[in-house]
Every structure is written in C-alpha cells, then in structure tokens.
Amino acid sequence: MRATVNGTVVAEAPESDLVRIEGNWYFPPSAVVDGALTESPTAYTCPWKGAAQYWDVVTPSGTTSDGAWSYPDLKPSAVDRVGTDFAGYVAFSPGVTVGE
Template identity: 85%
Template sequence: MRATIDGTVIAEAPEEELVSIEGNWYFPPSAVVPGALTESPTAYTCPWKGAAQYWDVVTPGGVRKDGAWSYPDIKPSAVERVGRDFAGYVAFSPGVTVGD
C-alpha cells in the first residue's frame, strides 16, 4: 500500500504491515519516507486511543498542514481493542491518497 500526494510517495508498506482503524490505514513508522513529515503543534486527544501527534506532510509541491497523525503513547485498552500495538503508526488525512 502507498500513501501519495500528487504522485509523490509519502509512505509505502505491504498491507499486512498496516493497521486499519475506523476507516484509516496506519503505516508503520519505518514505512514513512524520511523527511516527509514535520511535527505540527496541533493538539488532539482521542478518548480511546490517547494523545495524538499531528504532522505536516512535506512534498516537492508544498506542505499539507496536519496531513498526518499518529499516537505515540497509546492507551493499553486501545491495543486490546485493535488487537495490535500501533504506537507511532501514521495515518493520513483526506487529500493524501492511500491505496495499492
């Protein structure tokens, strides 16, 4: 699976390495292209996953503010709910195409 913006690959990994949660594909941190994400100050806390880290997505065409997010320190109950540890995995906002 790939995450792309205007043909630029942001992340890529086999589907079996991704985690699907609430309609979003979460990529392992190692699947993200180096330099594609920069930390955003945007704050958000999911009631069942915990505090999110938002990321700006950087491509040759520009920066997509808050185009990605992850949960660096997920709640233990979230691992039980999903059935897998997804701490640090990265999901992408609309505007980033995720598919084969």
Template identity: 85%
Template sequence: MRATVEGTVIAEAPESELVRIEGNWYFPPSAVAPGALTESPTAYTCPWKGPAQYFDVVTPEGTRKDGAWSYPDLKPSAVERVGHDFAGYVAFSPGITVTA
C-alpha cells in the first residue's frame, strides 16, 4: 500500500502490515518517509482510541496542514477492540491518496 500526494510517496508498506480502522488505513511508523511529517499543534481526543497527534504532511509541492494523525498512547480497550496494537501508526486525511 502506498500513500501519495501529487506523486510524492509519503508512506509505503505491504497491506499485511497496515491496520484498517473506520475506513482509514493506518501505516506503521517505519513505513512513513523521513521528513514527510511535522507535528501539528491541533488537539483531538477520540472517545475510544484516546488522544491523537496530528501532523502536517510536507512534500516538495507544499504542506498539507493536519494531513495525517496517529494515536501514540492508545486506550487499552482500543487495542482489544481492533485486535492489534496500532499505537503510533499513521493514517491520512482526504487529499492524501492511499492505493494498493
């Protein structure tokens, strides 16, 4: 699977390493291209996953504000609900293309 912005690869990993939650593909942190994400101050807490960390997606074409997010400190019930520890995995907002 590959996440791209206007042809620039942001993340890439085999589908078997990703987790699909609520229609979003979550990539393992090691799959994200170095320098592609910078932390955003945007705050959000999911009722069942916990606090999110948003990221701006940085490419040669520009920056997509809050184009990605992650849950670094999952609630234990989130791991049970999904059946996989996805702490730190990264998902992408609309505008970032995720393809097989």
C-alpha cells in the first residue's frame, strides 16, 4: 500500500503491516518517508483512541495541511478494541491518496 500526494510517495508498506480502523489505513511509523511529515498544532482528542497528533504532509508539490494524524499514546481500551497496538501509526486525510 502507498500513500501519495500528486504522485509523490509519502508512505509505503505491505498491506499486512497496516491497520484498518473506521475506513482509514494506518501505516507503521517506519513506512513514512523521512521528511514527509511536520508537526501541526491542530489539536483533537478521540473519545476512544485518545489525543491525536496531526501532521502536515510535505512534498515537492507543496504542503497538505493536517494531511495526516496519529495517536502517540493510545488509551488501553483502544488497543483492546482494535486488537493490536497502533500507537504512532499514521493515517492520511482525503488530500492524500492511499491505495495499492
């Protein structure tokens, strides 16, 4: 699976390494291209996952503000609910194309 912006790959990993939650693919942190993400100040807390970290996605064609998010410190019940620890895994907003 790949996450791309205007043809630039920002994350890539086998589907078996990803976690699918609520219709979103979450990529392991090691799958994200170095320098593709910069921290965003946007704050959000999911009632069942916990506090999110939003990221701007940076490519040669520009920056997609809040184009990605992750949950660095999951609520323990989130791991139980999903069945795997996805702390730090990165999901992408609609401005980023995710597919094979």
